[in-house]
Amino acid sequence: MSREPVAVVGVGQTRHVAARRDVSIAGLVREAAARALEDAELTWTDIDAVVIGKAPDFFEGLMMPELYLADALGAVGKPILRVHTAGSVGGSTALVAANLVAARVHRTVLTLAFEKQSESNAMWGLSLPVPFQQPLLAGAGGFFAPHVRAYMRRSGAPDTVGALVAYKDRRNALKNPCAHLHENDITLEKVMASPMLWDPIRYSETCPSSDGACAMVLADRAGAARSPRPPAWVHGGAMRSEPTMFAGKDFVSPQAGRDCSADVYRQAGIAEPRREIDAAEIYVPFSWYEPMWLENLGFAEVGEGWKLTESGVTELDGDLPVNPSGGVLSANPIGASGMIRFAEAALQVRGQAGEHQVDGARRALGHAYGGGSQFFAMWLVGDRPPDR
Amino acid sequence: MTATPAPGAPLSAPLVVEFPFTRSLGPVQSAFLTGLRERTVLGVRTDAGTVLVPPVEYDPETAGELRDLVRVAPAGTVTTWAWNPAPTSGQPLPTPFAWVLVRLDGADSALLHALDAPGPDAVRTGMRVRIRWAGRRSGAITDIACFEPCRDAPGEDWPRPHSGRFDDPVTGFVAPARLEYTYAPGRAQSAYLHALAERRTVGERCPSCRKVYVPPRGACPTCGVATAEQVEVGPRGTVTTFCIVNIKAKNAAIEVPYVYAHIALDGADLALHGRIGGIPYDRVRMGLRVEPVWTDDGRYPDHYRPTGEPDADYDTYKELL
Numbered sequence: 001m002s003r004e005p006v007a008v009v010g011v012g013q014t015r016h017v018a019a020r021r022d023v024s025i026a027g028l029v030r031e032a033a034a035r036a037l038e039d040a041e042l043t044w045t046d047i048d049a050v051v052i053g054k055a056p057d058f059f060e061g062l063m064m065p066e067l068y069l070a071d072a073l074g075a076v077g078k079p080i081l082r083v084h085t086a087g088s089v090g091g092s093t094a095l096v097a098a099n100l101v102a103a104r105v106h107r108t109v110l111t112l113a114f115e116k117q118s119e120s121n122a123m124w125g126l127s128l129p130v131p132f133q134q135p136l137l138a139g140a141g142g143f144f145a146p147h148v149r150a151y152m153r154r155s156g157a158p159d160t161v162g163a164l165v166a167y168k169d170r171r172n173a174l175k176n177p178c179a180h181l182h183e184n185d186i187t188l189e190k191v192m193a194s195p196m197l198w199d200p201i202r203y204s205e206t207c208p209s210s211d212g213a214c215a216m217v218l219a220d221r222a223g224a225a226r227s228p229r230p231p232a233w234v235h236g237g238a239m240r241s242e243p244t245m246f247a248g249k250d251f252v253s254p255q256a257g258r259d260c261s262a263d264v265y266r267q268a269g270i271a272e273p274r275r276e277i278d279a280a281e282i283y284v285p286f287s288w289y290e291p292m293w294l295e296n297l298g299f300a301e302v303g304e305g306w307k308l309t310e311s312g313v314t315e316l317d318g319d320l321p322v323n324p325s326g327g328v329l330s331a332n333p334i335g336a337s338g339m340i341r342f343a344e345a346a347l348q349v350r351g352q353a354g355e356h357q358v359d360g361a362r363r364a365l366g367h368a369y370g371g372g373s374q375f376f377a378m379w380l381v382g383d384r385p386p387d388r
Numbered sequence: 389m390t391a392t393p394a395p396g397a398p399l400s401a402p403l404v405v406e407f408p409f410t411r412s413l414g415p416v417q418s419a420f421l422t423g424l425r426e427r428t429v430l431g432v433r434t435d436a437g438t439v440l441v442p443p444v445e446y447d448p449e450t451a452g453e454l455r456d457l458v459r460v461a462p463a464g465t466v467t468t469w470a471w472n473p474a475p476t477s478g479q480p481l482p483t484p485f486a487w488v489l490v491r492l493d494g495a496d497s498a499l500l501h502a503l504d505a506p507g508p509d510a511v512r513t514g515m516r517v518r519i520r521w522a523g524r525r526s527g528a529i530t531d532i533a534c535f536e537p538c539r540d541a542p543g544e545d546w547p548r549p550h551s552g553r554f555d556d557p558v559t560g561f562v563a564p565a566r567l568e569y570t571y572a573p574g575r576a577q578s579a580y581l582h583a584l585a586e587r588r589t590v591g592e593r594c595p596s597c598r599k600v601y602v603p604p605r606g607a608c609p610t611c612g613v614a615t616a617e618q619v620e621v622g623p624r625g626t627v628t629t630f631c632i633v634n635i636k637a638k639n640a641a642i643e644v645p646y647v648y649a650h651i652a653l654d655g656a657d658l659a660l661h662g663r664i665g666g667i668p669y670d671r672v673r674m675g676l677r678v679e680p681v682w683t684d685d686g687r688y689p690d691h692y693r694p695t696g697e698p699d700a701d702y703d704t705y706k707e708l709l
Contacts, residue, residue, distance in 0.1 A: 024414030061409030074451030145631030247599035
């Protein structure tokens with residue numbers, strides 16, 4: 001039996017900010033969920049099941065969010081599931097929800113992810129003082145920076161590329177009312193002049209710490225037909241994992257990421273991603289990950305990703321706009337960041353992205369990764385129902 | 389560490405994970421906890437008209453947003469109970485007490501708390517109890533010290549309307565979360581640690597792919613098979629990649645800037661991490677040959693320093709970044 005086509009009929013986000021002291025975590029997720037329902041013109045009773053994701057428990061000290069948040073998400077009397085895949089969780093949560101519709105288990109599913117970093121201990125949660133083990137000497141950026149240097153060595157990319165990505169994403173964020181950072185006076189010179197934290201990563205090339213939530217309503221073909229606004233159709237979705245550390249692990253271009261994108265393109269019938277995909281929302285926590293992931297995702301040959309960035313291809317008005325929303329570099333509620341990528345891809349093909357809309361976007365990629373490049377989740381959405 | 393293990397025995401040690409977490413309360417919980425500080429118990433009226441105590445922000449049946457706060461009585465009726473003969477630290481009372489569910493007059497749901505009673509014979513379902521307030525109240529559930537038996541008849545004029553507004557409301561609190569358990573690194577890592585004590589670095593070779601894992605974890609994550617063959621690696625190695633750390637991490641004693649590097653010890657098939665010293669930070673490069681520098685009290689090398697050998701050729705370590 002064929003799969004049921006899956007459509008995104010509602011998207012809701014909070015305005016991501018440094019700290020939401022005015023709401024509880026329940027109030028925060030509620031805001032995003034209510035906006036997604038409003039966008040879909042549906043009510044709580046229309047929802048058959050809820051799939052929720054968040055960052056690891058000790059990031060916020062919130063154990064069993066599915067229990068605490070069931071009332072706020074209207075889950076009473078319905079199934080509620082929680083998904084758990086570190087920083088990629090927003091993406092894999094959306095895929096679990098999509099699979100429930102594709103398998104005809106449920107017809108209308110609410111999926112949601114969130115993070116209140118202002119109330120978290122993310123750094124501590126990441127680097128526990130485990131007995132006998134050598135402590136991590138360098139913090140989160142210190143984990144990523146050596147991989148960036150490895151990429152620069154391998155590709156021969158000029159050292160300005162990271163700043164170009166940050167400058168682009170922060171300018172895109174000015175067009176996105178939900179983005180956390182709105183740096184109205186941003187210039188390339190300011191990015192270049194920002195302090196070098198973990199050489200080769202500058203301060204302005206790192207993501208902020210944000211509070212926020214993102215929700216989507218996913219529906220079957222009948223639900224899409226009733227949708228008041230154009231739906232986004234899921235043409236392909238995949239998840240892959242690999243160990244955080246193993247002999248032969250390629251941190252610059254992990255095998256799991258290559259396999260995951262290849263699976264998505266196969267499902268969607270895409271032979272040339274660079275030509276056939278109109279926009280991409282890619283999980284870029286440090287600016288250099290844009291060129292790295294462009295290669296990993298098959299948009300560029302190995303060693304060539306930085307050329308797309310440098311030549312303006314990834315700008316909002318370029319040939320392949322990357323992170324028109326401003327990306328993770330402009331808003332990073334960790335647990336929600338992956339779902340924001342998926343939701344922003346959906347907004348693009350629905351023509352609902354507002355000021356940061358890519359003209360004529362018909363196919364868009366949403367990408368998430370996490371856990372020391374251990375987990376990958378991606379989907380490809382289009383403006384037409386899948387024909388396969 | 390626990391008692392000194394026999395030579396070569398697997399290690400174990402206690403691990404305590406404890407962090408303080410901030411919680412913003414939102415409008416309903418803020419009113420409830422501030423009310424307790426003012427000896428006022430608030431509930432919330434649901435869409436169906438029932439009164440829930442403690443109050444919730446969203447209706448458990450309709451999912452509607454609930455904001456209609458009401459005040460309920462400080463006395464109520466026990467709906468069920470369990471005797472606690474041996475209280476542990478952190479529980480509401482140090483002496484044996486009853487856990488009770490109390491439906492306060494005016495409420496339709498019951499609140500869990502402790503009842504101070506001389507023994508289980510003094511407790512029964514349906515008995516009347518009232519709140520014993522804590523002497524110092526801060527806007528927390530512990531502002532109710534416990535419940536105590538009383539003879540008050542059920543109040544008729546509850547619940548009463550309440551705006552939920554107070555001067556100087558409590559808007560958040562900090563709650564610690566704590567996990568305490570025994571950490572055992574297992575056979576392979578214990579052997580690695582015992583060798584480190586002799587300043588030797590010993591990994592394990594996968595019988596299938598022949599890769600040498602340092603530190604060893606007892607199994608190859610790629611092949612999924614157990615590893616047993618021990619292989620001494622190093623002590624020299626190659627810097628495969630690195631970053632220059634310019635910001636001081638919390639609790640770190642090292643002065644910035646310093647170099648944090650991935651180092652492939654000779655004979656190892658993946659890099660480990662370490663600090664580079666004995667060379668200006670801006671002269672460290674990929675391919676630099678290094679050796680460990682030990683201190684008397686360290687389990688691991690304090691840092692690595694240049695050996696003076698010529699740099700390794702990129703092709704020899706490009707798979708080990």
